[in-house]
Amino acid sequence: MRKGVHTWLTNSSDFKYNYDVQSCDINGRIAAMVSGGIDSMVMLDLLKGSGADFFVVHVNHGIRAEASNDCEFVQKYCSDHGIEFIQYIFDIPSMAKKSKRSIETEARLARRKVADELLNSGKAQKIALAHHADDNAETILMHIFRGSGLDGLKGISESDKIIRPLLNYTREDIEKYAQAHDIRYVVDKTNFDSDYTRNFIRLNVLPLIKTRYPGVVKALNRLASNAAMTLEALDEVLDLSLIEESDDCITLSLKAFESAFAVRYIILAAKKLMPVDITGAQIENVMKLKNAQTGKRAELANGLKAIKEYDRIVFYFEKEDNRDQCVPFAEGIIEFEDKKIHVKSIEPIVERGKTIIAAPVPSGCVFRHRQEGDFFVPYGNKRKTLKKYFIDKKIPSRQRDKLICLCNGNEVLAVIGVEISDKCKIGPKTQSAYLIGEEAI
Numbered sequence: 001m002r003k004g005v006h007t008w009l010t011n012s013s014d015f016k017y018n019y020d021v022q023s024c025d026i027n028g029r030i031a032a033m034v035s036g037g038i039d040s041m042v043m044l045d046l047l048k049g050s051g052a053d054f055f056v057v058h059v060n061h062g063i064r065a066e067a068s069n070d071c072e073f074v075q076k077y078c079s080d081h082g083i084e085f086i087q088y089i090f091d092i093p094s095m096a097k098k099s100k101r102s103i104e105t106e107a108r109l110a111r112r113k114v115a116d117e118l119l120n121s122g123k124a125q126k127i128a129l130a131h132h133a134d135d136n137a138e139t140i141l142m143h144i145f146r147g148s149g150l151d152g153l154k155g156i157s158e159s160d161k162i163i164r165p166l167l168n169y170t171r172e173d174i175e176k177y178a179q180a181h182d183i184r185y186v187v188d189k190t191n192f193d194s195d196y197t198r199n200f201i202r203l204n205v206l207p208l209i210k211t212r213y214p215g216v217v218k219a220l221n222r223l224a225s226n227a228a229m230t231l232e233a234l235d236e237v238l239d240l241s242l243i244e245e246s247d248d249c250i251t252l253s254l255k256a257f258e259s260a261f262a263v264r265y266i267i268l269a270a271k272k273l274m275p276v277d278i279t280g281a282q283i284e285n286v287m288k289l290k291n292a293q294t295g296k297r298a299e300l301a302n303g304l305k306a307i308k309e310y311d312r313i314v315f316y317f318e319k320e321d322n323r324d325q326c327v328p329f330a331e332g333i334i335e336f337e338d339k340k341i342h343v344k345s346i347e348p349i350v351e352r353g354k355t356i357i358a359a360p361v362p363s364g365c366v367f368r369h370r371q372e373g374d375f376f377v378p379y380g381n382k383r384k385t386l387k388k389y390f391i392d393k394k395i396p397s398r399q400r401d402k403l404i405c406l407c408n409g410n411e412v413l414a415v416i417g418v419e420i421s422d423k424c425k426i427g428p429k430t431q432s433a434y435l436i437g438e439e440a441i
Contacts, residue, residue: 025163028125030054031118033111036070036186039130041077042174043165045183047128048081054128055084059114061092061107063190070186088114099317101302104196119161131156131164134171137220138201147279151267153227155220170217234264243269249316251309257290270315274304289313295397309396316398326368329361329406331434336367336404339438341416348426348433355416357424359432362408369401376412377422386412393418404438
């Protein structure tokens with residue numbers, strides 16, 4: 001039987017509330033994202049009274065000194081009501097400084113990471129978020145002011161995995177409910193800092209618009225609904241196989257640029273990595289990559305980049321350059337950045353697809369990324385610069401800096417997972433060998 005989250009109908013004379021069931025599907029195990037603010041605490045109260053199977057997730061962004069107090073508030077509420085509680089802690093200011101993204105964007109990406117982890121692990125079948133109609137109106141205005149296309153007019157959306165029980169209700173509705181039901185909550189002081197774009201819209205722009213157009217929130221939410229229906233119909237005719245996902249990037253086939261809906265393909269590809277829309281000017285920069293040389297890049301929003309790689313465009317966030325790091329070669333498990341390198345002594349048998357080199361290796365060999373002046377003797381081939389080798393192998397420039405090499409000075413003995421040097425190949429007289437592999441930590 002289909003369940004729903006309770007909704008309320010206000011009576012302005014005595015604030016008595018009647019309850020009904022709305023269309024928000026609460027079947028399955030739900031992770032309720034609760035900050036402790038009024039919106040999330042009202043959502044929590046409604047979920048608690050609905051009979052839903054849920055637990056609470058609190059994300060500490062590390063932005064405010066009072067953040068630990070918010071966590072304790074939510075945790076105590078859960079303890080008092082017998083609700084499972086999980087906390088995630090991030091240092092968003094440091095992460096934003098490192099990524100060169102805004103605090104707001106970095107926080108959204110962190111919350112999305114938590115949601116993805118909960119869903120992918122099977123811990124939850126749905127994520128409940130406390131966004132409401134005013135949030136949606138603010139989001140649409142932000143998108144319009146940034147130069148959004150039709151996609152930005154959708155505002156805040158829902159899906160089978162992401163539910164927003166309060167999305168049809170205004171901030172005023174929620175405040176009335178909290179007052180009538182004596183809902184306790186914490187106040188985030190950063191909500192009153194106009195330096196943040198959303199707060200500027202919330203505190204300055206939207207109130208001014210309401211003085212002339214009191215129904216602006218409902219009007220913008222209707223616009224969002226109409227835009228969503230239009231785009232849903234459009235997406236049904238697209239070939240979404242032209243967009244592919246990997247661990248850290250999104251690829252878009254150049255075939256998408258032959259379509260009349262090339263712009264839509266670009267938006268969908270970028271949206272998989274970036275929670276806010278890219279602008280019209282940024283879309284135009286991506287369009288120009290179609291006829292550009294391989295390796296040509298375009299800067300997009302909040303650190304997102306696009307690069308031409310042969311017959312595709314790749315969207316990605318550039319990671320910090322750690323090419324100076326090196327680790328001495330040794331047998332066993334070696335930590336290298338965010339990976340583990342496994343070095344194991346084995347019988348000298350060649351296996352396709354594996355990095356196996358003849359032992360022993362020269363003294364002083366290290367694992368590192370490529371450097372200027374490196375050269376390589378590919379298996380069964382002649383010496384060439386490592387750069388020329390990568391070009392010949394058509395390894396995209398974006399990936400070259402990530403590859404781990406076993407090096408003796410400037411001589412590359414192996415590109416892990418790609419190829420070994422002819423000087424390290426196993427021959428008839430080879431008595432032992434090393435198997436080298438890598439995995440993410």
